[in-house]
Amino acid sequence: MAKYAGNHLIDCSSKFVYSSDFASYCFYDSHPFNQLRVQLAYELLQESNMLHNKHLIEPRIATEEELQLVHDSKYIEAVKKAGKGQLTEEEGFPFGLGTEDTPMFDNMHEASSLLVGGTLTAVDAVMQGMASHALNLGGGLHHGFQRKASGFCIYNDGAVAIQYIRKHFNAKVLYIDTDAHHGDGVQWTFYDDPNVCTLSIHETGRYLFPGTGNVNERGIKQGYGYSFNIPIDAFTEDESFLHVYETSLREIIEYFRPDVIVSQNGADAHVYDPLTHLCSTMNIYEYIPQLAHELAHQYCDGKWIALGGGGYDIWRVVPRAWAQIWNIMSTGAPLTGSLPLEWLNKWQRKAPVTLPESWQDIHPLYEEIPRKEEITEKNELSLNKALQFIRIKSGFSS
């Protein structure tokens, strides 16, 4: 079988879903979830001459019927009312609306439906054969629940898109979530579904939101054995992160043999991220999409839909990390060297921090982690526990 890994330049047909209206998903100006990230990544790619009109597709708006593939109509009604300023604090509370994490904002239903629509547009492009891969950096809102907003997420575009794939294309979906937070909303939506396999690698929930994502969350009923969780310790570094990622993904995909991959590419495991306690660098944001890309070709005839997600250092981390997904998706390799001056000049003026000048991080970014060996060992144990189930089934040796 053809190998697509490494730096072989190949021109896959890929689509980039973008609209400046993604920025309408805005709780308030200083809220950590800031969709300016998407524009920053988009402009970085344009200035790098990586993104052209032929690549771009406009997101559509998800219909209510599509939202109902995952969400309760009562919840959707509440979001609509909240967006018009007609929902009281008491009415909002049971739906998670009006909290510090997910405050109400004007036209929140429309803004959230656009993000879901963007992901559905990406799905259509791939599943209808217009492209092998598609990227919607406006999506990846994995904490949205059936009838509750949480963790900065209103509607769960990933979950809606997977239900949509199940319904219209009857394909088996592998969902890969490398956001530093547990992909709980998507996991619980498909917890009893053997045709949707979820893999979430995240910082342990001992301290970090949402607290779930334990190794023993494996699914229920027919879905037992199709949810994988690998919680990694605070202060985990690149090497251990990537070992966990590569080992788990290769074994799980061989076991599950999906028809299509949906990846949530949150970029909040970087050492600079203010909300999490992992110590990754840009290295992981080059390898994560590279392996997803390779395996999509090996197992899924190329079918891969990549989404955004978390990422709260919107200046130094997210634009580069997300732009590299596209670079790898469209050419098979990440970019190296300096970032385009035009981009740096434009945005340095607005950034409260000094922007990095190259695609790769200049090491060291942080002081040595004193308990590195123990952390690596603990992650290895979690990895083995998570994979134990399929190793027994498929005769893998650990």
Added chain:
Amino acid sequence: MLVEQIMKTEVITCQPHETIESALQLLNKHRIRHIPIVNEDNQVIGIVSDRDVRDASPSIFQEKNETNELKNEIQSIMTSPVMTIHPLDFVEEIASIFYEREIACLPVTKANKLVGIVTEKDMLHTLIQLTGVHVQSSQIELNVINKPGILPEVTAVLGRRKVNITSVLIYPNQNDQRYKILVFRLQTMNPTPIIEDLIAEGYEVLWPNMPGTI
């Protein structure tokens, strides 16, 4: 919290004259480890654990299966009298019974009749719920002076941000008896503003503490 809030009310039981074999089948079928033995009036007269039954079973090395051990009456191997608890007992007290007596299961009786059962596993589940880890939340740990009134001072800081507290745990700082550790689970993905508030008010935040970036 009271025993009646955590006990299981559908209890699998045996009559004293039933065979050990039937008890073994019940243990396997329901995947349980204890069976209370009750008389016709539903009074608990004994209890049998999976270990008691195993002790009474023929060895797996025994070649002939003609032994009759399992045909004996269950009451021949039951433990009696049985330690029981009441639905209005406190869960905390039950936890210390489990710990001190080294047992793993307590039948619950009311007016001398069996009404429920609490196992060590139910107890652990309750403790997990009390820590709040089953609800979406972030955790913050503080080291505070052990003095009256400190908790409302801290929660006042939390109350200024619209964040729900999922659970609060308080335990002594083992390194320094003058301090206590407060553990809060908060329903937010972004505890940063709260941590900043707490530090600004002079509190020592043990977690999260960021690794030193250069």
